[in-house]
Amino acid sequence: MITRPEVLAPAGDMECLNSALSFGADAVFLAGKMFGMRSASKNFDNTQLKQACELAHAKGAKLYVTCNTLPRNNELDFLPDYLSYAQECGVDAFIIADLGVFEAAKKYAPKVARHISTQAGVTNYATANVLYNMGASRVVLAREIPLDEIAQMRAKIPKDLEIECFVHGAMCVSFSGRCLISSYMTGRDANHGDCAQPCRWKYHLFEENREGQYFPVEEHSDGTYLYNSRDLCMIEHIPELVKAGVSSLKIEGRAKSAYYTAVTTNAYRHAVDGFMTNGENYVLEPWIKEELDKISHREYNTGFYFGKEPGQVTGNGGYIRHYDVVAVCEKSIDDTTTEITQRNKFLVGDTLDVLPPSGIPFNVKCVSLTDEYGNSVDAAPHPMQKLTMKSDVKIPDGSVIRKKKI
Structure with missing residues (x-):
């Protein structure tokens, strides 16, 4: 039996939250002012977090709070009150990467479901089963897992352990999220949500005895962008995702605009509904795919889902914007x-x-x-x-x- 997948939308602020809810999200993920890996977003203070829960639940949607940073010792004192308050607000789940945070959530917010973040790098059914036995209700898989392995995992984990996968948006060159390039080059910690995105910068060679002379690593007139990943887009592959056993289709973009949230949420909402209505006779309506070309994006690809490398855009670092x-x-x-x-x-x-x-x-x-x-x-x-x-x-x-x- 095919289960309808959840359309999970991002929200970096209240305007984005309203866009997600207005355009059909089943659930929204966002961050408070601490422990969430998107410091560039406005995020939600305590008052806004409560309002967000009320708005989502009034629309029949769920609200997930990211607690997916890898906290240092000096941050842990703030964790109990934060988790307890989120539970009081009525959040439906925490998205967690760190095992210490995972246990703290069980202690201080026992009524809130615990999802395992992609930051934890879950790549196999053995790990998924261990996490389930520890109390996880969902695993957000590492982004490098192909569809056939997701199907294998689905067959070897409990039926009530949900699988969440990214289906759209920017891809980090460190695909399971443990990138340290930003920390090395700028002192900004990617694992605390402060990534400077040096993977998107333009790089040249410089020979120390030829001051002022820069050489592109490859012969492109505008330099070479060594680590600049393409954007993920799985809008044409909803049937394959559902058949593989994916429970939640996650759209990346908590640092992006309300317009981006509206368009992506709307496209995946209509694609999922179309497939669930028509089954094997489903054909993606052309306008749905066209919508995703109406937002700023890098070249689209299907990531690792079909066993290939997504590749990099080495000729430019900019967006396509029509x-x-x-x-x-x-x-x-x-x-x-x-x-x-x-x-x-x-x-x-x-x-x-x-x-x-x-x-x-x-x-x-x-x-x-x-x-x-x-x-x-x-x-x-x-x-x-x-x-x-x-x-x-x-x-x-x-x-x-x-x-x-x-």
């Missing part, structure tokens, strides 16, 4: 009139791409724009400006409005 978010619909006044908040420049007469809360995109034409003083304007050049827009198609409240880059 669309800009130009506005957000705050309120639909009637079938042609919408109150919007501008995000990037666009013009009267432009054809715009709308992602509504239903998740199925459509195009509209900007017929006219009026500023907050009632003046007609030809363009929207000021970020966060409030405008009234007339269009040829109704735009629902909460829609994200985009424009294709020329």
Whole structure:
């Protein structure tokens, strides 16, 4: 029997959380102000954590809190109160890498499920079974495990031990997450969420007697990006993931925007629902795949799932970006009139791409724009400006409005 997999979305702040919930996440993972491996994100203070739990549960979604750093001795004194408070807030699970934290969670937050982070490097059924016997309800597998090995693991672990796997987003060159390059080069500890991402930097050779002369490691006009991993995208392979026994499809991106969260969550929501409805007759609708090209990303690949190396993008370190978010619909006044908040420049007469809360995109034409003083304007050049827009198609409240880059 095939079990419907969970769509698990990232949230680095409250705006991202709302995007994840609005676009169909079954569960959201986020961090408090301590013990979470994304210090670049705003994350959630104690008050926000409680609010996040309430919002998620009101939508019928679960909330998981990352406690996946590898804490030092001087941090452990803060752990009991943090875990206890998270339990009071109603969090559904902790995502944990460290065995000391794992035991502390059992003691100070016994009502909260414990998931094993990808940072723990689980690569086989023996380890998964040991962790299950210790009290883990889920293992987040190391990213280098191919699908056939996941299926083998599923067959050799208890049925109620869930398997979570990453399906989309950035991939670390140190695939099980124990990278020390940032610590060596900048003093910023990746295992405490402070990675400077030196794997994305451009590298050249320098010969000490030829001061000022730099030589690319490979012959590219823009240098060589030695460790720059491609981005993972498994949107075309939902059936294979489900059949292998994956319980939760995890989208990477707690340091990314609310727009990224909305688009990725929406795409995987529709792909999962489509497969669960149609089974063996399932065919991915083209618009779902196209949506994932409307966010900033590096070249996509399928990671290690099919037994190949994902490879590196050595010619550049930048993102592919085909669309800009130009506005957000705050309120639909009637079938042609919408109150919007501008995000990037666009013009009267432009054809715009709308992602509504239903998740199925459509195009509209900007017929006219009026500023907050009632003046007609030809363009929207000021970020966060409030405008009234007339269009040829109704735009629902909460829609994200985009424009294709020329």
